[in-house]
Amino acid sequence: MGMCLSCFGGAADDVVVTPDPEMRRRQLAEAAEKRQKELYQAGSLHVVSKPRGQRHMEAVLRNLASTAELLAVAGRSGEVERWDEPTLTRAFQWARYCEHLFSRFHRNPAIRVCMERQLQLSNQGLRAAFEGYIEVSFSDLSRCQHLLLVGLLGNPELPISIMKTLFDTPSPVCTKQSEGQDVTGFCSRIIQCKSACKVLSPLTDGSAVGADAEVQAAMLMERLDALLSQGSEACRTEHILGSVLRGFEGAPGHFCLVIAAALLTKKNSAAKSASRDFLLDWLQREQRVLQHMCSALPAALIIDLTKEHRTFRDAYWNLLKKWASDMEYSLSEGDWVQTGTNPTVSFDRLSEHLLGLCETGPSLRKEVEKELNALKVSDGDYDVRGLSVWADLLSTLNKSVV
Amino acid sequence: MSQPPIQIRPAAGPLLDAREMRFWLDKAVAWGQADRPDAQKDAALHLSRLRDFLRQILTFINSVSSTTEAVERLPLLGQLLGRLCWNPYVTADAPGRRLLFQSLWGLYSERPGNAVETKANQWIRKVLCQLATEEDDAPAQALMKQIGVAPKEYYLEVLRKTVALLQENIGKRCGSLADINQRCSCDSILATSEACVPLVTCPEAAPLIGALLQLPGTCVRAALSEHFLDAVSSAYSSLEEAVLSLLECALTTSGSNPQKQLDQSLLVSPFL
Numbered sequence: 001m002g003m004c005l006s007c008f009g010g011a012a013d014d015v016v017v018t019p020d021p022e023m024r025r026r027q028l029a030e031a032a033e034k035r036q037k038e039l040y041q042a043g044s045l046h047v048v049s050k051p052r053g054q055r056h057m058e059a060v061l062r063n064l065a066s067t068a069e070l071l072a073v074a075g076r077s078g079e080v081e082r083w084d085e086p087t088l089t090r091a092f093q094w095a096r097y098c099e100h101l102f103s104r105f106h107r108n109p110a111i112r113v114c115m116e117r118q119l120q121l122s123n124q125g126l127r128a129a130f131e132g133y134i135e136v137s138f139s140d141l142s143r144c145q146h147l148l149l150v151g152l153l154g155n156p157e158l159p160i161s162i163m164k165t166l167f168d169t170p171s172p173v174c175t176k177q178s179e180g181q182d183v184t185g186f187c188s189r190i191i192q193c194k195s196a197c198k199v200l201s202p203l204t205d206g207s208a209v210g211a212d213a214e215v216q217a218a219m220l221m222e223r224l225d226a227l228l229s230q231g232s233e234a235c236r237t238e239h240i241l242g243s244v245l246r247g248f249e250g251a252p253g254h255f256c257l258v259i260a261a262a263l264l265t266k267k268n269s270a271a272k273s274a275s276r277d278f279l280l281d282w283l284q285r286e287q288r289v290l291q292h293m294c295s296a297l298p299a300a301l302i303i304d305l306t307k308e309h310r311t312f313r314d315a316y317w318n319l320l321k322k323w324a325s326d327m328e329y330s331l332s333e334g335d336w337v338q339t340g341t342n343p344t345v346s347f348d349r350l351s352e353h354l355l356g357l358c359e360t361g362p363s364l365r366k367e368v369e370k371e372l373n374a375l376k377v378s379d380g381d382y383d384v385r386g387l388s389v390w391a392d393l394l395s396t397l398n399k400s401v402v
Numbered sequence: 403m404s405q406p407p408i409q410i411r412p413a414a415g416p417l418l419d420a421r422e423m424r425f426w427l428d429k430a431v432a433w434g435q436a437d438r439p440d441a442q443k444d445a446a447l448h449l450s451r452l453r454d455f456l457r458q459i460l461t462f463i464n465s466v467s468s469t470t471e472a473v474e475r476l477p478l479l480g481q482l483l484g485r486l487c488w489n490p491y492v493t494a495d496a497p498g499r500r501l502l503f504q505s506l507w508g509l510y511s512e513r514p515g516n517a518v519e520t521k522a523n524q525w526i527r528k529v530l531c532q533l534a535t536e537e538d539d540a541p542a543q544a545l546m547k548q549i550g551v552a553p554k555e556y557y558l559e560v561l562r563k564t565v566a567l568l569q570e571n572i573g574k575r576c577g578s579l580a581d582i583n584q585r586c587s588c589d590s591i592l593a594t595s596e597a598c599v600p601l602v603t604c605p606e607a608a609p610l611i612g613a614l615l616q617l618p619g620t621c622v623r624a625a626l627s628e629h630f631l632d633a634v635s636s637a638y639s640s641l642e643e644a645v646l647s648l649l650e651c652a653l654t655t656s657g658s659n660p661q662k663q664l665d666q667s668l669l670v671s672p673f674l
Contacts, residue, residue: 102550142551143552149535160510163527166534169497189554192499193554193561193606198490200568201564202442203590211564211567215563218559243548247547247548251541
């Protein structure tokens with residue numbers, strides 16, 4: 001796909017200085033719209049695929065600035081009234097080009113910094129020109145087509161003929177290969193996918209994790225892989241994880257499924273194991289998440305996790321010990337109960353956890369019994385129920401052997 | 403307030419009356435109630451009748467002089483179309499979706515003559531914008547934003563993964579299980595085939611549909627829904643036309659294995 005670079009005049013050249021802010025805004029907007037029109041009248045656009053030297057870098061940055069302007073015009077300007085199908089196609093080509101720029105350069109810090117600077121400049125100018133303008137950041141570029149679409153559909157001046165093109169439902173067979181390139185039916189395909197997912201998802205209730213959790217996990221790990229391989233600082237990568245966690249605020253159970261799925265995906269290369277190790281380290285520091293995982297996830301999943309990761313197994317065992325040590329014997333209830341404001345687990349449930357853990361292997365069972373015994377001894381080595389939580393847990397464990 | 407039965411006669415075809423409107427509106431309301439397991443079955447059952455009804459609606463809309471007239475003669479029209487837009491069984495089905503959107507376009511006024519028509523225009527734009535861009539799954543949306551993935555790619559991935567999971571489940575049918583006491587998953591075959599009724603023309607669902615059609619049918623519990631079989635046969639009404647389309651597909655799709663495409667096509671199973 002060849003897109004030629006069109007040249008266009010400097011930003012400030014077309015604008016006559018005026019003291020009236022509203023007039024100035026109008027002038028800046030008109031200048032941007034004029035540049036967009038020139039862009040389309042120049043015909044198709046070339047993309048510079050490999051920057052060699054200053055000149056090429058400048059061309060890439062101008063393309064970037066141009067796309068920021070395009071997004072502003074698409075979402076905020078009445079200029080779209082004059083758009084036709086070829087214009088729409090070219091607009092999406094520009095957006096795809098920027099997605100390509102992102103995927104090529106997001107791991108290159110030097111170029112990334114240049115692009116971020118350019119976007120900041122563009123944002124400044126466009127904020128002055130278009131009321132309600134939403135700034136575009138470098139990381140937004142990975143979803144450039146989506147941003148363009150949201151802008152267009154939200155623009156009341158968008159011609160109905162353009163909307164019809166986007167929502168057209170083309171012939172069912174052979175749509176697969178035209179997916180990426182065709183604007184006709186762009187929205188129709190999104191709606192079909194979303195609806196198909198909703199229709200099929202109740203059928204996957206039996207599966208351990210669920211399709212969406214698996215896909216989210218795969219995407220999360222891919223992102224972590226990318227960050228770690230480009231040598232990102234640990235705090236930045238943690239920040240991403242933290243933001244994802246916050247995004248799941250209303251659905252902590254689902255987040256636990258995603259983390260479990262992420263830790264259970266079969267990966268072979270060393271790079272992939274780096275992201276899993278990172279996630280495991282993070283999990284050990286985020287006790288709240290670990291607690292939730294161990295109390296909310298189905299037992300089978302927890303067993304899988306303990307079998308797969310030594311670190312998780314150790315963290316899980318430590319958590320069980322912590323839960324046990326928080327327990328006191330209640331005479332009124334005739335059982336061990338957790339003290340504290342948020343009792344998470346009952347004695348019976350704790351015993352189930354313990355049994356599950358021991359089922360992962362005979363050597364582990366021996367270790368657990370040994371440790372429980374040592375703790376029981378330190379408590380006075382009584383065999384009467386209700387005096388030492390460790391003794392009672394040990395006796396539950398021993399009963400299960402019979 | 404009960405409506406007197408208004409008889410509306412479009413250019414050709416049967417009557418379109420308020421009673422029928424009410425029937426479909428009630429259906430749409432019922433299907434919209436979340437967590438109703440029989441809603442899915444009901445939607446699959448009625449899909450082809452719904453398409454016929456939508457054709458009548460479209461004919462009616464094209465026969466009236468204005469949106470105002472359409473709304474006056476069928477006051478429930480807007481509500482019905484709106485509810486159907488939010489029903490995934492209707493929007494997943496390509497022919498149904500096409501008829502639904504064409505009905506909306508039919509109600510769009512190039513030059514709105516009054517407040518009703520202006521409002522209708524705004525509503526149509528809003529509904530379509532929401533359908534294509536709004537996200538009701540807040541955690542997924544947050545993740546997409548953080549990871550930098552567009553909804554289009556995300557949902558495509560989820561769909562592919564779901565189809566793969568379901569295909570795997572179908573594979574675990576009785577006869578292939580070592581322990582005869584292990585319960586087969588054939589009970590879910592009927593439900594899966596019903597869910598696939600709107601998906602017979604969805605390319606990503608083809609592997610699943612192919613797997614369903616290739617079941618040997620030895621287990622009494624593994625019954626395919628009749629509506630599913632009807633939908634499959636009507637989607638490919640002409641064998642010749644379908645084979646030619648598939649060949650064209652296989653030859654023009656770059657980087658894919660034509661044999662694999664054909665194998666995955668649902669055409670291979672019943673006919674060859």
